[in-house]
Amino acid sequence: MSFSPFSDPEVAVDSMAAEAKETEELTKSEDSEDSDSSGEGGSTTEMDFLRTLFSRTLGISTPEKVLDELSLEGVSKFMLSEKCKNVVCMVGAGISTSAGIPDFRSPGSGLYSNLQKYNLPYPEAIFQIGFFKENPEPFFALARELYPGQFKPTICHYFIRLLKEKGLLLRCYSQNIDTLERVAGLLSDDLVEAHGTFHTSHCVGTFCKAEYSLSWMKEKIFSDLIPKCEKCNNLVKPDIVFFGESLPSRFFSTAKSDFPKVDLLIVMGTSLQVQPFASLVSKVPINTPRLLINKEKTGEGETFLSFLGLGGGMDFDSDKAYRDVAWLGNCDDGCLALAESLGWKAELEELVKKEHAAIDAASQKSEKKTEQKEETKTDQKEEKKE
Ligand SMILES: [Zn+2]
Numbered sequence: 125m126s127f128s129p130f131s132d133p134e135v136a137v138d139s140m141a142a143e144a145k146e147t148e149e150l151t152k153s154e155d156s157e158d159s160d161s162s163g164e165g166g167s168t169t170e171m172d173f174l175r176t177l178f179s180r181t182l183g184i185s186t187p188e189k190v191l192d193e194l195s196l197e198g199v200s201k202f203m204l205s206e207k208c209k210n211v212v213c214m215v216g217a218g219i220s221t222s223a224g225i226p227d228f229r230s231p232g233s234g235l236y237s238n239l240q241k242y243n244l245p246y247p248e249a250i251f252q253i254g255f256f257k258e259n260p261e262p263f264f265a266l267a268r269e270l271y272p273g274q275f276k277p278t279i280c281h282y283f284i285r286l287l288k289e290k291g292l293l294l295r296c297y298s299q300n301i302d303t304l305e306r307v308a309g310l311l312s313d314d315l316v317e318a319h320g321t322f323h324t325s326h327c328v329g330t331f332c333k334a335e336y337s338l339s340w341m342k343e344k345i346f347s348d349l350i351p352k353c354e355k356c357n358n359l360v361k362p363d364i365v366f367f368g369e370s371l372p373s374r375f376f377s378t379a380k381s382d383f384p385k386v387d388l389l390i391v392m393g394t395s396l397q398v399q400p401f402a403s404l405v406s407k408v409p410i411n412t413p414r415l416l417i418n419k420e421k422t423g424e425g426e427t428f429l430s431f432l433g434l435g436g437g438m439d440f441d442s443d444k445a446y447r448d449v450a451w452l453g454n455c456d457d458g459c460l461a462l463a464e465s466l467g468w469k470a471e472l473e474e475l476v477k478k479e480h481a482a483i484d485a486a487s488q489k490s491e492k493k494t495e496q497k498e499e500t501k502t503d504q505k506e507e508k509k510e
Pocket residue numbers: 327328329332333334353354355356357358
C-alpha cells in the first residue's frame with residue numbers, strides 16, 4: 125500500500141527525463157532482446173556476450189570498486205576515508221517503528237487495520253484529498269492518535285544526526301511524516317520530506333493557502349476542533365502528501381542536484397516500493413556504494429539495467445556485485461553495528477541518552493504547565509461563583 129499518490133504525470137516525467145534520455149537506446153535494445161530470449165532465461169554465454177557488446181558500444185568499462193569488501197566493515201572503512209564526503213540517507217517507516225509509530229504498510233500491526241472505528245468507505249479514503257475535504261473528522265481523529273511529539277526519535281534517527289555532526293550528511297530523504305528527523309536535530313535544509321510533514325499546515329482554499337504552525341495545528345487537534353482557516357474559514361490541512369496531491373517540488377529539485385554528488389547512499393527501513401522515491405537509488409553515480417539496512421533485501425528490481433552495470437536495481441549477491449551491501453535486521457541494531465565499526469558507538473549512545481532525557485524533561489514541564497493552567501481555570505471559575 126503506497127501512502128502517497130505520485131500520479132502527477134508532469135512531475136513524474138520531469139524526474140525521469142534525465143534517465144529516460146540516457147536509457148533511450150537501451151530500452152530499444154531491450155525490446156528486441158526480449159523477443160529473442162525470455163529475459164533472464166537466456167543462457168549465461170548469451171548474456172555475457174550482450175553485456176560485453178553493450179559495454180563496448182556504450183563505452184562503459186567495469187565500474188571501479190570503491191569498497192574493499194562488501195560488508196558493513198567495508199562501508200565504515202570507506203566512510204572514514206578522505207573519499208567519502210557526501211552521504212545521503214533514504215529512510216522509510218522502518219526507522220520509526222521502534223519509536224512506536226505503526227508502519228502504514230505492514231498488515232495486522234499496520235495503520236489501516238486500526239481504521240475500522242472511523243467508518244470509512246475504504247481505508248485509503250482517510251488520506252484521500254477529495255474525501256478529506258468532505259469529511260475531515262476521521263483524519264484529525266487519527267492525527268490526534270499519531271500526533272508527532274508524542275514519540276521519541278530512535279537510535280537510527282540519532283545516527284543520521286551524528287552523520288550531520290561529523291560533516292558527512294549531504295541530505296536525508298524521508299518518506300516519513302512523523303517529523304522525528306526534526307526532533308532528532310536535523311534542520312529543514314538537511315531534510316527532504318518526500319511525503320510532506322506535519323511541521324507546517326496550509327489552508328486548502330485555492331486562493332488563500334494561509335500557513336499555520338505546528339503549535340497552532342496541535343492546539344486545534346487536541347481541542348477536538350476541525351482546524352479552520354482564520355482568514356477564509358476553509359479547512360486547514362497539515363502539509364503531508366495525500367493521495368491525489370503531487371510531491372513537494374523540493375523533492376525533485378533537491379534530488380536533481382544532490383544525487384550526482386553522492387559518495388555513499390544509506391537506505392534504511394524502506395521496502396523501496398513507492399515511486400518516485402524508490403527510483404532515487406539508481407540516481408547515484410555508477411561507483412557509489414549503497415548500503416541497505418532493512419529487515420529484508422529490497423530494491424533488487426530492474427534486472428536488465430543492473431545486468432548492464434548501469435545502476436538500476438541493487439545487486440547484493442551476484443558475482444557481478446561490486447558496490448551494494450545489505451545488512452539485515454532492525455534499523456537501530458544496524459546503526460549501532462555501523463557506529464561500532466566506525467568507532468562512534470559510545471558517542472551515539474551518549475547522544476541518544478542525552479536527547480531522550482531532554483525530551484522527557486520538556487514533556488514533564490509542559491504537563492506541569494497544563495496542570496497549572498487547569499488549576500487556574502478552576503480557581504477562576506470558583507472565584508466567579510463566589
Ligand atoms: Zn484560508
